[in-house]
Amino acid sequence: xxxxxxxxxxxxxxxxxxxxxxxxxxxxxxxxxxxxxxxxxxxxxxxxxxxxxxxxxxxxxxxxxxxxxxxxxxxxxxxxxxxxxxxxxxxxxxxxxxxxxxxxxxxxxxxxxxxxxxxxxxxxxxxxxxxxxxxxxxxxxxxxxxxxxxxxxxxxxxxxxxxxxxxxxxxxxxxxxxxxxxxxxxxxxxxxxxxxxxxxxxxxxxxxxxxxxxxxxxxxxxxxxxxxxxxxxxxxxxxxxxxxxxxxxxxxxxxxxxxxxxxxxxxxxxxxxxxxxxxxxxxxxxxxxxxxxxxxxxxxxxxxxxxxxxxxxxxxxxxxxxxxxxxxxxxxxxxxxxxxxxxxxxxxxxxxxxxxxxxxxxxxxxxxxxxxxxxxxxxxxxxxxxxxxxxxxxxxxxxxxxxxxxxxxxxxxxxxxxxxxxxxxxxxxxxxxxxxxxxxxxxxxxxxxxxxxxxxxxxxxxxxxxxxxxxxxxxxxxxxxxxxxxxxxxxxxxxxxxxxxxxxxxxxxxxxxxxxxxxxxxxxxxxxxxxxxxxxxxxxxxxxxxxxxxxxxxxxxxxxxxxxxxxxxxxxxxxxxx
Numbered sequence: 001x002x003x004x005x006x007x008x009x010x011x012x013x014x015x016x017x018x019x020x021x022x023x024x025x026x027x028x029x030x031x032x033x034x035x036x037x038x039x040x041x042x043x044x045x046x047x048x049x050x051x052x053x054x055x056x057x058x059x060x061x062x063x064x065x066x067x068x069x070x071x072x073x074x075x076x077x078x079x080x081x082x083x084x085x086x087x088x089x090x091x092x093x094x095x096x097x098x099x100x101x102x103x104x105x106x107x108x109x110x111x112x113x114x115x116x117x118x119x120x121x122x123x124x125x126x127x128x129x130x131x132x133x134x135x136x137x138x139x140x141x142x143x144x145x146x147x148x149x150x151x152x153x154x155x156x157x158x159x160x161x162x163x164x165x166x167x168x169x170x171x172x173x174x175x176x177x178x179x180x181x182x183x184x185x186x187x188x189x190x191x192x193x194x195x196x197x198x199x200x201x202x203x204x205x206x207x208x209x210x211x212x213x214x215x216x217x218x219x220x221x222x223x224x225x226x227x228x229x230x231x232x233x234x235x236x237x238x239x240x241x242x243x244x245x246x247x248x249x250x251x252x253x254x255x256x257x258x259x260x261x262x263x264x265x266x267x268x269x270x271x272x273x274x275x276x277x278x279x280x281x282x283x284x285x286x287x288x289x290x291x292x293x294x295x296x297x298x299x300x301x302x303x304x305x306x307x308x309x310x311x312x313x314x315x316x317x318x319x320x321x322x323x324x325x326x327x328x329x330x331x332x333x334x335x336x337x338x339x340x341x342x343x344x345x346x347x348x349x350x351x352x353x354x355x356x357x358x359x360x361x362x363x364x365x366x367x368x369x370x371x372x373x374x375x376x377x378x379x380x381x382x383x384x385x386x387x388x389x390x391x392x393x394x395x396x397x398x399x400x401x402x403x404x405x406x407x408x409x410x411x412x413x414x415x416x417x418x419x420x421x422x423x424x425x426x427x428x429x430x431x432x433x434x435x436x437x438x439x440x441x442x443x444x445x446x447x448x449x450x451x452x453x454x455x456x457x458x459x460x461x462x463x464x465x466x467x468x469x470x471x472x473x474x475x476x477x478x479x480x481x482x483x484x485x486x487x488x489x490x491x492x493x494x495x496x497x498x499x500x501x502x503x504x505x506x507x508x509x510x511x512x513x514x515x516x517x518x519x520x521x522x523x524x525x526x527x528x529x530x531x532x533x534x535x536x537x538x539x540x541x542x543x544x545x546x547x548x549x550x551x552x553x554x555x556x557x558x559x560x561x562x563x564x565x566x567x568x569x570x571x572x573x574x575x576x577x578x
Contacts, residue, residue, distance in 0.1 A: 060091065072102055080107050089118045096128070105132060116145060123154040130156065139164040139176055150183060150190070158183070158196035159226055166203045173200070191217045195227050202230070207238050223255060229264045236268065244268060252280075259287055263294075274305050285314075292323035299331060308335055330357040333364065342372055354392060359399070366403065375407070394424055398433050405437070413437060428454045432464060439471050447471045465489035466499045473506040482506050497527035501535060508539050517543065530556050530563030534570075541573050549573075 063078035079095035082088075092115045099108040109132040116125035126148040133142035139161050146156035158180060165176035177200050184193050194217045201210035211234045217227040228251050235244035248265040255261055266280035281298040288294055299314035312335055318328040333348035346368060352361035362385060369378040382400045386393045397420035404413035417434040424430060431450040438446035451468040454461050469485030472478045486502045493499055504519030520536040533556035540549035556566055571577060 059085075067098070072098060076102060076104065076107060080111055083111050083114055087114070087118060089115065092118060096125075100128075105135070108132060109136075116148075120148070121152065123149050123152045126152070127154060127156070130161070134160050134164050137164050137167060139168060140172055143176065143179055147179070147183065150187065150193075155190075155192055158192045159199060159230075162196035162199040166199070173203075176200075189220065191221055191224050191227060195224075195230055198227075198230055198234075202234060202237070207234055210234055211238070225251075225255065225258050225261050229260065232264055232268065241268070241272070245272070256283075257287070259284065262287075270301075274301060277301055278305055278307070290321065292318055292321065296324050296327055299328075303331065303335065308338070311335060326352045326355050326357050330361050333361065337364065337368065342368055354389065358392070359395070362396070362399065366399075378403070394420070394427055394429055397424075398429060401433055401437075410437060410440065414441075426453060426457065428458060428461065428464070432467065435464075435467060435471075439467070439475075442475060444471060444475050460492055462489045462492040462496070462499065465492070466496075466502050469506065470502040473502065473509050479506055479509045483510065495526070497523040497529070497532065500526070501529075501532045504539070505535050508535070508542075513539055513543050524552070528556070528559060530560040530566040534563070534566040534568075538569055538573060 059078050059082050063075045063082070066072075066075035066078065076095065076098045079091060079098060083092040083095040092111055096108060096111040096115055099105075099111055109129065112125055112128045112132065115122060116129050119125060126145040130142045130145035130149060133139070133145070134157070142161055142164075146158060146161055149156040150158075162176060162180065165173050168176075177197075180193060180196050180200065183190075184197060187193055194213050198210040198214040201207075201213065211231065214227050214230050214234065217224055218231065221227070228247070232244040232248050235241070235247070245265075245268055248261065248268060252258070252262050252265050262280055262284055266277050266284065269277035269280060278298065278301040281294060281301055284294045285291070285298050295314050295318055299311045299318070302308070302311035302314065312332065315328040315332045315335075318324050319332075329348045329351040333345045333352070336342075336345035336348060346365055349361040349365040349368075352358055362382070365381060366378045369381050379400065382396055382403075386396045389396070397416065401413045401416050401420075404410070404416065414434065414437050417430055417437065420430050421427065421434065431454050435447045435450040438444075438450065448468060448471070451464045451471075454464040455468070458464070465485045466489040469482040469489065472482035472485070476482075483503075483506045486499060486506055489499045490496075490503055500519050500523035504516045504523060507513075507519060508516035516539045517536070520532065520539055523532045524536045533552050537549040537552045537556075540546075540552065553566065553570055556563065560566065
């Protein structure tokens with residue numbers, strides 16, 4: 001049972017916590033909440049004592065002492081729990097602001113929503129909830145909070161809400177647009193609402209109408225940066241790039257401290273003037289020297305425009321800051337490679353961790369080792385990399401297998417894949433790669449064994465269905481079975497050109513020339529590949545359209561004069577050397 005004294009103490013503590021909670025982040029030494037005592041409420045704003053349970057009182061004391069000692073995560077756990085248990089506004093605000101400081105978006109959203117529920121008049125609570133829901137691509141949930149901000153006299157970020165809605169299904173977009181239209185009836189001059197509507201119109205392709213709307217905002221508010229950026233993007237889409245550039249150049253001069261504006265200007269310049277773009281990124285890095293994305297962009301532009309020393313300096317700075325380190329090592333490797341510093345380049349490439357640049361770095365390292373150390377050196381490096389990155393072993397085996405095949409070492413490639421499958425049995429990618437090698441060797445039994453193994457586990461593996469169907473169509477007389485397999489693959493991926501090509505080829509093998517041509521025309525339209533061109537040309541030749549067949553082949557030869565399937569087909573059908 002809660003004693004009178006505990007009620008008085010927790011009332012005092014709650015009041016102190018609320019007063020201390022207005023900072024955006026806990027200071028190095030959190031403010032004192034004072035010793036527990038009775039706080040006299042003013043006559044105008046009486047503060048009745050809250051009859052909290054004993055457990056809540058104790059938990060809040062634990063939270064406050066944890067905060068004083070800098071144990072912020074522990075404090076947040078207690079505050080968030082007691083915000084839900086007590087539904088006290090002061091405790092909830094405290095929990096929300098502490099969660100914000102710690103960057104705990106999930107807890108911030110949970111407590112901010114509770115804050116908005118407990119204190120509907122708080123614009124801050126509604127604005128924070130709306131922003132977090134928008135950031136999480138939940139615009140319909142954010143909408144009522146943003147409307148509450150608008151109707152309470154604040155400024156809701158409706159443009160961000162509209163941008164989030166554009167990534168959602170049509171029903172969500174329509175719901176957001178309908179709500180925007182209703183708000184515009186009440187607040188027709190509100191810049192954020194007009195900008196949001198312009199974004200929706202832009203998405204619908206109604207560019208002139210969107211531009212007209214956003215320019216009305218700029219007439220009233222020439223310094224509205226968000227609207228100016230939307231205007232520039234619209235001008236670019238309308239093929240009025242020079243106008244967009246001039247407009248942004250003028251605005252950057254007027255508002256030199258606007259990071260968003262200068263960044264948009266720099267991005268626009270990247271399409272036409274890399275040197276000018278580099279100068280803008282230099283300004284941006286001076287404004288935000290610890291922003292890794294800006295510094296990396298400046299490094300790449302410096303590299304591209306021939307300022308190699310500047311590029312190296314910025315990349316080394318990223319390493320010192322411990323930010324974007326894989327990218328920094330990768331591009332430092334490129335710079336070293338350009339300077340013929342092979343060992344230095346290899347050292348940087350080896351430092352690239354798993355991520356976007358990982359396999360690009362492996363490719364460049366392998367190329368350097370092939371040129372300077374030979375195949376054995378390259379293969380030793382790939383083996384070492386597999387040992388150091390076992391989570392990437394399958395892809396590394398596939399990479400090495402492709403390397404061996406490119407060098408016409410199919411037997412070694414097959415041996416490698418056999419080894420890989422001993423370590424990773426039944427791995428679909430490895431089985432598929434081995435089946436392709438077996439198909440090249442004409443070993444139908446091995447092809448079927450590996451592909452059936454994949455299909456036993458993944459019946460809808462479209463690549464395996466297609467590969468098995470094509471092999472049966474091309475190397476056996478099991479054409480009807482082949483067509484069933486390819487048809488299933490086509491149901492799964494109806495626009496995939498490789499499958500369309502296989503369907504055309506099996507129809508050809510079945511003697512259905514017109515159907516074969518239809519499928520192969522579709523495949524050829526989507527994929528300008530020498531094998532597809534060879535197949536289409538062969539079907540056209542058999543249909544008596546020799547001139548058209550020769551035209552298809554000539555076009556393919558210009559792209560790939562050494563395509564083996566193409567050369568064999570032309571030689572076999574015409575008796576002429578291409």
